Structure formats: structure tokens, C-alpha cells
Amino acid sequence: MKILIIGGGGMVGQKLAHNLARTGKLNNQAIKEITLADAFAPPALSTPASFEISLVTADITNADIASSLISNKPDVIFHLAAVVSGEAEANFEKGYSVNLDGMRNILEAIRLTGNGYKPRLVFTSSVAVYGGPYPDVIDDDFQLQPRTSYGIQKAMSELLLNDYSRRGFVDGVGLRLPTICVRPGKPNKAASGLFSNILREPLVGIEAVLPASKSATNIFASPRSAVGFLLNAATLDTAPLGDRRSMMMPGVWGTVGDEIDALRRVAGDKIVALIKHEPDPAVEKMLSNWNFPNFSTDRAKALGFRCESTLDEIIQVHIDDELGGKIPGLNT
């Protein structure tokens, strides 16, 4: 079992690699090799592994480089690399280059390998493929009319994944990820970053700016759940997917106000007091495109995708996985 993680230097890619290094198996098969590829040099794993882990700096917007990543015919490919939403909106060309051309280069590299090579390709799409106006509940048949360049690029990539899978070139699974929360580390350029910032920073005693209204909604899953989604997508039977290879992952729906209430229950008033409300019209405009209702996610649930049930649980996962079970902000 050879595994390639494109975007292996990112937060989710690293957590996935740590998980695979720890278990040494995928789908009950021993892992022989993992390649972590990213546009920058991926960090080496601190988790010891019983197999080789290669770190590769690779620009997938270059077709030859994308092809070189596939040359050892990995059995499972996770394609997690993306220019995030805020950056794709700010830098039109870079967004299309990485998010669309990068995906196409990977699919073409696989197709042109031929000789029966048909890897499982797990692609991280996004809840951003949806655009309003919304019904009360978004079901699995809701149209994809994204209203951001990032969402457009992800929706186009999903269509490619469907066609390459239908034609038998690849065995694709696309995951429309909820907003991953609490996202550890520094804020990135994703417009959805604020939903993590207002939890992560106060938990360690740092003030966080809330640039949006408390009524802003989103759908959330923890990084731990994201890794679970990827592992399930890598191993599930794809026959039930038919020609529609992507689906919305389960998540916990809530408003910013719900997040703050959960933070109060888990960590108390002192932590919540570190959130400073400073509305930013540009952020609010972008979020208004995403003012998501709840999602049914029936297809994903039937295929065994699982996540947390409450925002409290999501915050607790962060405390357990990132903060050693403690809330440092209580001691500052």
C-alpha cells in the first residue's frame, strides 16, 4: 500500500499522516510508503513510522511535476492542496491555477498512466460549493451554484472527478468538508478562519477579534473528524456513489453566538471575555454568501461518515488534541 498526500504539509495532511504513521495500516493493508507533497517543503513527522515517509516539494500547477508525483503509482491519493477561499477571491489567477489546473493535472497524470492504473483519489471539496438562496435544509440533491471563485473551482473539480471516475480512469471520492474547527496554529487566509480564531485564541489567553455578526452561521467538524472522513473515504465501497462522487460531510451547525455559548460552557466567562467584536463589512459580505442552513448529509451518514454532535464536543477535541487536556487561558 503506497499513499500520496498532496497538501501533505498542511494542517489536515499532517494530522492524516500522523494517524497513518501510528496505525501503519489502511484498509487492513500494511502501508509501505507515504509521500507528503506540498508547494512548500512539508515538515517531517514526529510520529515514528515502520515505513518510509518521503517529503516532496511539488508545484501541481506544473503538469510534469504533477505527473512525477504519480510515477510510483500510489494506491491511494489524498488531494488536499488548495488555495483557500479568501486568497482565491483576492488572487483570481492563483486560485484557478492551483484549485482547478492542479486538480486537472493530477487527474490527467493518472489517466495518462494507463495500463489499468486506477487509484482511489480522495479529494477535499468544500461546503463553499453551495451558494444561496438556501432552503431550510440543504439535502444531497441541492444545486451547486457557488458565489465565490473558490467555490466555483471546487465545484468544477467535483465535476471533473465525476467524469474521470465514470470513464474508469480513477476511483474518486469527493468530500465537501464543513468548516474545520477548531483549526490549530496561526490563522490562514480562509474567510472561514474567524470561526476558529474566536475559540482558539481565547483558550490560550489571547484576545481574538470577531469581525462578523453573532448571527453568522456555519457548519463545523473538528480536525480529528476531518481525518476520520479521509480515512473512511479511502476505504469505503464506492459502488453506491454511482456517477456522483462528492457529497457533503456531516457537521455541527451553529451560529457564532452558539460557538460563544459553547465556549462559555466549556471554558467559562473569563475566556469568552477575550473575544472582541469589531464588525468588518468586507468579511460580513463574504459570509453572507455562506449563510448556511443545516444540512441533511444522508449520503455521507449512510456511508459511515461521522463527526461530533455538539460545539462543546468540538471545543473539547481541540483542548484534548492540541492543548494536552488543559485550558492555558485560565491561568493567564
Place this chain on the structure above:
Amino acid sequence: MKILIIGGGGMVGQKLAHNLARTGKLNNQAIKEITLADAFAPPALSTPASFEISLVTADITNADIASSLISNKPDVIFHLAAVVSGEAEANFEKGYSVNLDGMRNILEAIRLTGNGYKPRLVFTSSVAVYGGPYPDVIDDDFQLQPRTSYGIQKAMSELLLNDYSRRGFVDGVGLRLPTICVRPGKPNKAASGLFSNILREPLVGIEAVLPASKSATNIFASPRSAVGFLLNAATLDTAPLGDRRSMMMPGVWGTVGDEIDALRRVAGDKIVALIKHEPDPAVEKMLSNWNFPNFSTDRAKALGFRCESTLDEIIQVHIDDELGGKIPGLNT
């Protein structure tokens, strides 16, 4: 008013050009110049025009050539060029190259012109963007999950048109055309060609093979209606479209059996007897992806798009526009 018709050598492009040459105006503005561009040398128009008509052979899969088409900054661009459904399925690379890269090259050429250049771009999408299973009626919010490469390429192009319009680079309108019927001339490689063949050939006294079941369904509009759609799309106020620039055009729904019944009413038993039923499993498989129910087309109707009401009318339009009002097959 300068007009560019990409795909200007094709059947619909030629009819559109004839119409514009005859009226000399678009949106009450005098036409100064029309360029007909196609992958092959477009035929010169027989209709005299009061303005210059340029004929250009241009391969839009080449970004520089696509750019050269835009260099004189046409006010209205009709992008009708496509590799049709059957060919896009048979030739994977050609389909993506023309239908996706060609569209993107045109959009990029427009965007990179800059300096406030923002032409109206009328793009012919297709009913093939839909894929089953279908509800009883497909409304304007029905999801796009095409199950052919052609449909995927058209759906991706629609997403690009939305994004380039939203970002202010172009003023796009996408028309999901019904099956154009009766299509004059020789059969092309579109899988939908059979719906025209079984009408066109018998009307001139030639046998036609019906390779599909009489229960196969489709939605139809005449070439004359197609030209009307394009003219309306070139002149309508796009503000009501918001960020969703494409919509299903009205059409007449019917089965192959309905077509044959209409042919009998319009032309009689002798003509109908020229249809020979020889089922072809490959054709039936492709058609099963398109087993369309009816469409509501509310958005299009509200914006003034109109077509025939019955299959009888559609056949009569063919007799009037292509056969001089007579049915030659009755005299053979």
C-alpha cells in the same frame, strides 16, 4: 456594434448571421461588423449585408488565437462552438480541449483585455448539463450532475461564466439549449441527431433509421427559435440573472413516438413509412442518461425567451424555412 460569432460556420451560427445581416441591427443599434469564426473556414453568407462580414478560421483551443479573436473588442460575442456530445464521449481529450479550454481561453482573453472591456457573452450550454435520476418536472433549481463528458464540460463552462460575470470581467448569459430540431443538413455526431434525422430524411423522401425506442424522450426547439434565444440573450437586461447566468430554454417536450405522430399529422402516412426501427443498444444507453421529463423554464420565460408550442409547429417551421413550404417526399 461589433459582433463576433464563434462557431459561426455551424448551422445555428450561420442562421444567426443571416438574421443579423438581414436586419442590420442588434438591440436597436446598427451593426458595423460581424466576424464569423470557426475551426474550419466558415461559409460566406448569401444574405447581402450593409456592413463588413469577416470569415476567420480560428482554433480556440490555442490561447493566442482565442485572444486574437477578441482584439477588436467586439461588443457582443456569441460562443456557439463545441465538440458535440457523441464526439466528446468518443474523444475525451478533444472534448475537454474545445469545450472547456476553448471557453476558458475566450474568457481569459476578455479578462486580460481589461481597460473596462466587458462584452456581452452569449454562451450555448445544453440540456445535457442535467443527469438523472429526474423529478417529474425539472425546475430552474435542479442540480447539475451530468452523466456525459459533454454535459460535464458544459456545466463547468457555466460555472466559469458565472464567476467571470460575478467578478465583472464579462456580462455573460448561458442558454441551456433544448435539442435543436429539425436540424437541417447532414447528420452530425451529436447523439441527439436521431431526433432530427427521423423527421428530416422522410420529408424529402429518404429512409431514416430510428436506433432508439419510441419511448425515448427529449425536449425540442426549432433552429428559428434557437436564433430567437440568442438574439434575446444578446439584448436582455442581465441584472435579474444575479450570479446564476445560465438557464434552461423553453422547448417542446415529447417522445420519439410523439415526433412520429406529429410527422403523420403534418405529412401523412407515406412519409412516416420511411422511418425504419433498428434499435442500437449503444444509442439507447446514451439516451437513457437523458430521459428527460418536462422542464418548467420559468426563469427563461420571465426573461422573454419563446419557442414553439407543439411538435407539429416545429416540423412546419422546418418545411417553411428549409423546404420552401413544400414536402418533397410526397412526390417521390
